[in-house]
Amino acid sequence: MTEFSPTARREFLGQLAIGAAAIAASACAPAALAAPGAAPVPKAAPQKFDDSWVKRITGKHKAVFDAPEIADGTIVGNAWVYLDGFKKVYDTTDADMSLVLVMRHGGIALAFDDYVWDKYEIGKKEKVKDDATGKWARRNPFWKPAPGKGPDPFTLEAIANRGAIMIGCNLAARGFAAQLAAKGKEPHAEVVAEILTHLIPGVTLAPNGVFAVMRAQEAGCTYIRST
Numbered sequence: 343m344t345e346f347s348p349t350a351r352r353e354f355l356g357q358l359a360i361g362a363a364a365i366a367a368s369a370c371a372p373a374a375l376a377a378p379g380a381a382p383v384p385k386a387a388p389q390k391f392d393d394s395w396v397k398r399i400t401g402k403h404k405a406v407f408d409a410p411e412i413a414d415g416t417i418v419g420n421a422w423v424y425l426d427g428f429k430k431v432y433d434t435t436d437a438d439m440s441l442v443l444v445m446r447h448g449g450i451a452l453a454f455d456d457y458v459w460d461k462y463e464i465g466k467k468e469k470v471k472d473d474a475t476g477k478w479a480r481r482n483p484f485w486k487p488a489p490g491k492g493p494d495p496f497t498l499e500a501i502a503n504r505g506a507i508m509i510g511c512n513l514a515a516r517g518f519a520a521q522l523a524a525k526g527k528e529p530h531a532e533v534v535a536e537i538l539t540h541l542i543p544g545v546t547l548a549p550n551g552v553f554a555v556m557r558a559q560e561a562g563c564t565y566i567r568s569t
Contacts, residue, residue, distance in 0.1 A: 391512070391548060395442075395507050395509065399442065401439045402434075402439075403438060403440065404564065405424055405565075406441075406444060406555055406563035406566065407443050407444065408446070408551070409445050413568065416569055417449070417568035418496050422501065437505070441504075443498070443506050443507065444555050445511065445545075446550070450518050450551075452484055453515070453542060454537060455482060455542050456481040462525075464479070465478035465479030474491070482542065487499075498542060502543075507546070508545045509547075509548050509554040510547050510551075511548060513549065513551075515547065522537070
């Protein structure tokens with residue numbers, strides 16, 4: 343399980359603040375900052391978010407799984423046992439169930455594909471080992487089965503194929519990018535642009551994870567903390 347010490351938590355929140363400040367700066371940069379005689383600097387278009395995922399919460403049984411930490415992929419196990427438990431007791435089908443998986447704060451790494459995990463050595467950074475190799479994960483081991491392995495029901499891919507809605511926290515993603523950029527001495531904006539093109543298929547970004555959890559609860563979901 344990934345744990346956050348008080349110091350690590352403060353550092354992560356500091357990176358979130360950097361990400362939020364970058365968003366605000368790009369969206370609100372005044373034309374007055376342009377050089378004398380130069381054309382005004384246009385404001386960046388505000389970032390837009392797709393909230394239509396809430397309309398997909400239509401099952402008889404509804405739950406939102408909140409993952410503020412990687413926690414050894416607890417969110418996947420929680421989602422699976424939720425589906426399994428209702429199936430055994432009420433003989434439900436997947437269509438009867440609505441699941442929202444929110445990956446936020448330190449859990450945002452769950453939302454990125456193998457490219458990000460490999461390039462930025464996320465396994466080493468987050469102390470996650472790949473069961474297939476016994477080494478620090480260079481792929482997202484919670485996303486899908488290891489190459490050459492058969493189907494694995496305990497993966498985000500398998501749970502998504504059963505109808506789960508996967509939501510990533512935009513604020514945490516930008517804070518995460520700030521960490522990666524600082525470590526590699528790369529421009530923050532470039533790292534943000536890069537990693538946001540490498541979300542695992544099916545992940546929708548919400549402005550922040552708290553917003554996503556609350557929207558899911560407003561739609562009738564029972565809250566489950568998946569850590």
